Amino acid sequence: MTTQTQVAVLPNRTHSQSLWVNALNTLDPELKSSIDFRTASKRDVIATVLKTAQEKRDVCLRKRWKLKKPNGQEVILRDVLEKVIGFVDKFVAVGDVAIQYDPAHAALPWAGVRFLLRMAVSEEHVFGGIIESLETVSRLITQYAMFEDLYVSRPSGTRVEVEATLVALYAEILTYLAKAKRYLESSLAFRILKSALDPLDSWKLERITELEDRLSKLAHIVDAEIQQNTNQDVFKIRDLLLAMQDPVRRAADQASVFMRMTEENDFGQLLRWLSPTPFSQHHGRHSEHRIPGTGRWLLNHPRYRDWNDSSSSSVLVLHGIPGCGKTALASAVVDSFISQQSGNSSFIPLAYFYCARTAFEPGRADPDEVLRSIVRQLSTVDVAQRRVCDVVFNEYERRKAAAKVSGFDPPRFKATECMDLILEMTASNPAVVIVDAIDEMSEDRRPDFLNVLNKIVRVSASVVKVLITSRTDSHILALLNGALTLRIESENVKDDIKAFACHRVEAAISNKMLLNGNVPGSLKTDLEDALIAKAGEMFLWVLLQINSLCRKKTEADIREAMRRLSGESLNQLYAQRLTDIVDANNVASDVAMRTFSLLLCAQEPLTPEAMIMAISVGDERLSAEALDTEKLINICFDLVLFDSKLNFFSQP
Structure with a gap:
């Protein structure tokens, strides 16, 4: 049985290999002659790519190299190489799961990736544009290895067209690898002239995008032609293919951050001194109150994905009118990052804060306290082991010793001191910072706080992602000039509004708040429709209207109030x-x-x-x-x- 299975798949493997060979044969002779990456063993090339990428990542980390793009955006090259490593790992997973696909068949492009990695990064220099392009190349090689196993190795009426489109896509990849190789092998004078006349970053992705769109449409046709749902291996490959839509998770190298283990009493004192604000309890409340499944539109929004996926430090401002669910969305983002941390020992440090203006919690609107809480969270990622970043612990001990001599409590960190500590902690590792309701800070204190965040994003040697939510405010947006912005519109949240309205009406009925629970089905449906139609993007408006309707004693009174509903502001x-x-x-x-x-x-x-x-x-x-x-x-x-x-x- 085993022998028969092996014989059955061999033709497909040979055919799979020919797609890259066919792509090579479509190139003009001059380009084709450049495709000589001299790999001794096809099966060893993946391991050498991985090793090379890791070595070059460490160089970029040590040198703190960035790529300054024409639009002013700075790309952290260490982060780009982390993604290349992630794609190589996923490619290995394809070989572990796929029946038809042999990883050795992609040895040619991977050898090209390895060659460019070796030449583009050294101890003396880096070709940042080439490194950035290799992220795209690595994704394409990995993604279409999965695609081949699903859609080329099985009979279909569109198989010929699928193969032809894949060959065209592979030819685009090989063309770039060949041009980049020739560029790196040329003299300095030639590279300067070439960069001026025909820069490598002019490699356009329009053709790649067009071919990917075509392959996606063909895949839908193949799915309709054949039933693949009974094959468990197909499920696994499809899961891997879907996972390609997720960003490659950044990894923090905890070994590069000096941590100190403390005694339980000392650890508790340090945490309270850094910040007593119960940030995790605030998050727990907001997360618990969020309707399950809501907020997904934000996580899938192109602007959010651009903010989350890019290898540049950046700020995203999520803004909208009062009551449009900004805090719920912030909690959804926090939960998404917390879920990534689960079971991952090298997760990215995350800090979050929910601002509020209350007399009994003045710290929740105080920029210094917000930043102290961020320092606390970033410096104590290993709470279970009571580990604290050395830089924070040493400064605390120094202040405590000085205060003991004078008889005072140790002075707490100010905003600029927090900024310096955060920059030191993110010198070697990425970080994510989420601050909700920045508009709750007093107008005269906001500039200092936002200037600190801007400087952290601009100066940090690692990728730092900052998400801020706020009511739409021209002053705040002006202070964050250059940040990505995303306004919450009714079109964005229409599905969430519907889920929220239906949930709240159901709760009012089950809790006997609306007509003591005796609500006819027609009234329930009409009430939900009326609320959804008038709410726009205001979740709080829905809640207030339902609570007001719960005071009505008859169905007639409720229907009369429903007729008078209008979309007035909160x-x-x-x-x-x-x-x-x-x-x-x-x-x-x-x-x-x-x-x-x-x-x-x-x-x-x-x-x-x-x-x-x-x-x-x-x-x-x-x-x-x-x-x-x-x-x-x-x-x-x-x-x-x-x-x-x-x-x-x-x-x-």
Whole structure:
């Protein structure tokens, strides 16, 4: 049985090999003569490519080399080589899984990649443009190795066209490898002249893109012609092919960051000194409240992928009107990076912060505190082992010793000091920083904070990705001039709005809040449709309208309110609710106004017990009221929020 299987696949392997050979034969003689990469063993070439890429990555890391592109963007070459290494690893996986594909068949282009790697990077110089192009070449070789196993080795009416298109694609790859080889082998004077008249970076991808689009369409036709779903190996190859759409995950070299293990008490003291803000609890709350499956549009958006995938440090500003779900989207991004860290010992350090303007948590709108929290997270990635970056630990110890002599507490880091520490920590490793609701910072403090982030992105020797969310604000966008921007529009979030509206209506019914749970199916459907139609991109608007409708006692009243729904702004909704509270002029009105005053003045979080006690002091009418959390929120018309995770009230 084994022998028969081997005999059956050999013709396909020989045929697969001929695609690269056929591509070579389509080149003009001059180019074809340049394709001589002299690999001794086809089967060893992948291992040598991997080894060479790793060696050249280490050189780029040590030299901190960057490529300055014509548009001003700086590409971190170490990061590009990390991606090349990732594609080689994925190519090896193809050989491990595929039945029909033999990795030796792509020895020719991989030998070209290895040759260019060796010549493009040395201890003295680097040809950054060639290194960057090799990322694309490596992806193409790997991706279409998978494609061959799925669509060339099986019978199909479009097989001839698929093969012809692949040959054309491979010819484009070999053409570039040949031109780049000749360029690197030429004299300095020739390279200068060549760069001026016909620069290598003029290698256009339009033809590649056109051929890839054609192959994608052909693949759909083949899928319709044959049933491949019963083959487990096909499933594995398809999974690998789908994984090619994901960015190659950057790896942090923890060995290059000097870490110090600390005692438990010392570690706790250091963490509290760096930043006491419970950032992980804030994230847990926002992540828990997000409707499952929402936010995917952002992770798949071309601008987000450009920000996430590129080998350049960059800032992405996600902005929109109040209530459009910016915080939920920030939590979705944080969760996506946390999921990448799972089980990965060399994951990229991640820091995130949810800004807020509250009297009892002033640090959440303080740029210094935000940056201290970022330093804390980036310097203590190995919390389980109580390891801290040496540079942070040593500075803490120095300050603590100096303060002990004078009898004071050690002074905490200021913004510029945090910037210097972050730059030192990212000298050898990449990092991701996510800051939500930057508009919550006072207008006079924002410039300093954003200038620090801009400098970190501009100066860092490694790739640093920064995501900021904010209400649309011309001042903030001006301070981040040059950053990628993405405005949240109703078209982006229409599916998420639908899921949110349906979820909230269902919750109102199941919790007996809407007509005590006795809601006809037609009313439920009409209510969902009305909310979805009027919400635009405002999730909070949906929530406020549902809560308002829950106060109606009959279906007729609800339908009348639904007819009067309009897409007014959140400020208009809040203003109307406050007017209704004040005009009521009764006990409930007094309860609401006292609650608002307490939230505005409180210097620490107010639990339900503390809030109710403070409201009732000095007024017998209020003391007699049987207040609880649910009743208090209802009285205040949703102008206060209760955090069940942290057990305190806050402003919306």
